[in-house]
Amino acid sequence: MILGYSRMRYVEFTLSIDTPTLIQCHLNAFEYFGGFTQEILYDNMKQVVIKRALKSSDSEWNPQFEEFFKCFGFIPRLCRPYRPQTKGKIENTVGFVKRDFFLGRRFTSLEDLNAQVHRWLERVNSTVHGTTYQIPLERFKEEKLSPLDQVPPYKVVHKETRKVSRDCYISFLGNKYSVPYRFAGRTAELQILEGIFEVYVDYEKVCEHEILPGNCRVSRKKEHFQGLLSEILKENSKCKKDSQIPLKFSDPEVEKRSIDVYEIFSEGGFE
Known part of the structure; x- marks a missing residue:
């Protein structure tokens, strides 16, 4: 992200480009700048816009x-399709990052890479810019940013879908988590926050769990199974009662013949 007037830059590397990650990067950039602008220009990417209109x-x-943008109150603007010059500032910044920061750099992890780029930002934001011939950090003092304290805390939610198993568990990141037994076999939505996730079925929040470290572990809450045994016993009792209903047999139907038939047999008829 780059501020149009001061040319202050913010850079962050991620392992995902989904919408929640994009929003989290915005929040990190706003925190870095200490505020946000009234308008932000975007490319026509699906994380931002599904169907682009002329306006x-x-x-x-x-x-x-x-x-997200309605919560903060800024106005998103979209670049005109097939006109890369409308986002020249960010295109130039991407090229600058590749040449000046990334080329030949070594890092041990994503955290290490982002720590290095933050140190790099301190240098380049304090160095004369090639277009304005001024130091971005000095021009930044004239930026009119909306303060963050005017916006309520915003939580970035990652969403995933899971099927609740017949034994009342869902799987997430290699671990199993219990769900109230009445939702067995249903489809649930996981809303993943920092360190926890909430489980929703038909837009109803049914439980939440702390995310377990590692894998092959189980998070089981006793209240999710309360009442299950009594329902099983009740169902078994009903089945047993149904099986004890006495069987009723109807009398067999016997063909009725005229007495004359038997008289014919006794007289040696039907030769």
């Missing part, structure tokens, strides 16, 4: 991203 404001936005 940006008439476009069909990604629902999760729309919730």
Whole structure:
């Protein structure tokens, strides 16, 4: 992200490009700058817009991203298709990062890479910019940013879908977590927050769990199975009662013949 007037930059590397990750990067950038601008220019990517209209404001936005920008109150603007010059500042910044920071750099992890790029940002934001011939950090003092304290805390939610097993568990990141037994066999939505996730069935929150470290572990909550035994016993009792219903047999039907038939037999008829 780059601020149009001051040319202050923010860079972050991630392992995902989904909408929640994009939103989290926005939050990190806003924190870095100490605020946010009234308008932000975007490429026509699906994480932001689903269907682009001729006028940006008439476009069909990604629902999760729309919730985000409406919460903060900034206006998203979309670049004109096939006109890369409309986002020249960010295109130049990407090239600059590749040449000046990334080329030949070594790192041991994603955390290490982001720590290095933050140190790099301290240097380049304090160095004369090639276009403005001024130091971004000095021009930044003139930026009119909306303060973060005007916006309520925003939680980035990652969503995934899971099927509740017959034994009332769902799987997540190699571990198993219990769900109230009445939802066995149902499809659940996981809303993943920092360190925990919430489970929803038909938009109803049914439980939440702390995310377990490692794998092959089980998080079981006793209350999820309360009442299950009594229901099983009740069902078994009903089945047993049904099996004890006495069987009723109807009398067999016997063919009725005229007495004349028997008289014929006794007289040696039907030769």
